[in-house]
Amino acid sequence: MKLILLAVLLALAWGALIPEPEVQIEVMEKPFICKRRTKYGDMLLIHFEGFLEKNGSQFHSTYKDNNGQPVWFTLGIKEVIKGWDKGLKDMCVGEKRKLAIPAALAYGKEGKGKIPPESNLIFHIDLIEIRNGPRSHESFQEMDLNDDWKLSKEEVKEYLRLEFQKHGNQVNDSQHDILVESIFEKEDEDSDGYISAREFTYIHDEL
Numbered sequence: 758m759k760l761i762l763l764a765v766l767l768a769l770a771w772g773a774l775i776p777e778p779e780v781q782i783e784v785m786e787k788p789f790i791c792k793r794r795t796k797y798g799d800m801l802l803i804h805f806e807g808f809l810e811k812n813g814s815q816f817h818s819t820y821k822d823n824n825g826q827p828v829w830f831t832l833g834i835k836e837v838i839k840g841w842d843k844g845l846k847d848m849c850v851g852e853k854r855k856l857a858i859p860a861a862l863a864y865g866k867e868g869k870g871k872i873p874p875e876s877n878l879i880f881h882i883d884l885i886e887i888r889n890g891p892r893s894h895e896s897f898q899e900m901d902l903n904d905d906w907k908l909s910k911e912e913v914k915e916y917l918r919l920e921f922q923k924h925g926n927q928v929n930d931s932q933h934d935i936l937v938e939s940i941f942e943k944e945d946e947d948s949d950g951y952i953s954a955r956e957f958t959y960i961h962d963e964l
């Protein structure tokens with residue numbers, strides 16, 4: 758009995774020592790001039806190609822699919838997969854990166870569409886443009902339409918709608934609802950249904 762308990766404890770201790778899965782980042786191309794680097798909360802316009810690591814088959818390409826249009830993505834709010842949030846920080850416009858993302862930071866046990874469960878993924882990412890996301894201070898004032906120093910879901914949604922429209926992206930209401938919910942889940946710490954200026958400005962270090 759004691760031996761089994763010891764074995765379990767050892768297994769737990771060992772588990773804690775196994776390092777967290779990490780994203781491997783390879784910079785393929787870097788522009789000569791870099792005025793701004795991506796940070797959490799920024800909105801990134803990217804082209805990407807995604808491949809399964811095990812056999813190299815491509816499961817998505819914005820060059821071919823999506824009418825050849827790049828896509829907007831907000832960094833640091835788990836909008837797509839954790840691996841993108843970890844792998845696309847400090848990136849310059851015009852930079853190209855190759856990301857090797859373990860399944861745990863991608864679609865994990867479930868997989869998704871053409872991606873089987875437990876798939877490690879490779880992405881080729883090309884950063885086209887960076888815009889202030891909902892996190893920046895200027896954005897807060899722009900978003901707070903009634904100047905009460907807190908943001909309602911309607912205000913955040915309206916902001917996203919205008920932001921996407923400005924960039925000529927198709928506005929998809931249900932996608933925006935999902936995005937707003939994920940923003941509030943992270944930012945509305947006291948769950949009162951509003952993001953206060955303090956909640957908004959506070960930068961979460963953890964992801």
Ligand SMILES: *[C@@H]1O[C@H](CO)[C@@H](O)[C@H](O)[C@H]1NC(C)=O
Pocket residue numbers: 809812813814871873
């Ligand atoms: C690679 O694996 C995926 C998923 O198992 C499969 O659908 C696809 O046909 C494979 N591609 C090649 C080139 O083997």
Ligand SMILES: *[C@@H]1O[C@H](CO)[C@@H](O)[C@H](O)[C@H]1NC(C)=O
Pocket residue numbers: 929930931932
């Ligand atoms: C909007 O996005 C949702 C979820 O991604 C999708 O199911 C739906 O088909 C999209 N609608 C349009 C009009 O593109």
Ligand SMILES: [Ca+2]
Pocket residue numbers: 900901902903904905906907908909912
């Ligand atoms: Ca407000």
Ligand SMILES: [Ca+2]
Pocket residue numbers: 944945946947948949950951952953956
């Ligand atoms: Ca709140």
